[in-house]
Amino acid sequence: QQQVKQSPQSLIVQKGGISIINCAYENTAFDYFPWYQQFPGKGPALLIAIRPDVSEKKEGRFTISFNKSAKQFSLHIMDSQPGDSATYFCAASTGRRALTFGSGTRLQVQP
C-alpha cells in the first residue's frame, strides 16, 4: 500500500515536444506529492510539488496534474529541451513521514 507506481520507465521526446510521466498510488493518506529531477551522479532536486487540495499546479514549463479520485498524478514538461534530459522521480508522503519514491523515468530529449 506504500508503493508509488511510475511509468514509463524511459521516454524519448523531440525538442519542443511534451513529456508526460505518470504515477499512481494506493495509500489515500498521502498528502504531499513532489517530483524530483536527478542528473547522473547528483542528488535528486525538487522540481515541483502538489497537495491533494488542488488538481493542477504549474511552474514555468512544468505542470503537475492531480486526480484524487483515480489516485494518480502526472508531470507534464512543455516545450521539452535537451537540458531536461534526466531521470524524474515522483514521490509521496504523509505528514512528516518519509518520501516514498516511484521507480523513476529516464527522459531523453533529442535535439
Place this chain on the structure above:
Amino acid sequence: EPEVTQTPSHQVTQMGQEVILRCVPISNHLYFYWYRQILGQKVEFLVSFYNNEISEKSEIFDDQFSVERPDGSNFTLKIRSTKLEDSAMYFCASSVTGQETQYFGPGTRLLVL
C-alpha cells in the same frame, strides 16, 4: 543558496568494515533523513531523525545501521559491518518542518568489495 553537503563523495571499503558517512544539513532545518539508491534503481528511505532521536526507519535500517548528530551541524550514518549489498549511493536530506520539501545532498557513493 544553502545546500546539504556530504562527505566523502566516494568511499571504497572491504566487506565487514565499518563506514561512517557524513552530512551537513541546511542550518535552520530540523528534520534529517538518509536515503539510498542502488545503481539504476529507485531512491529508498532508510531513516529520519528529529530532536536527537529516530522518528521513523525502514526495514532496511537494521541493527547494522546507526545515526547520530554528534554536534550542531553534522549528521552521520554508520554502517557497522558492511556487506556487498550495501553498495549504493547514500543521500542525506533535510527539511525545515518535515512536512514539505526535502533537500537532498549530492550523495556518497559507497562500494563494498
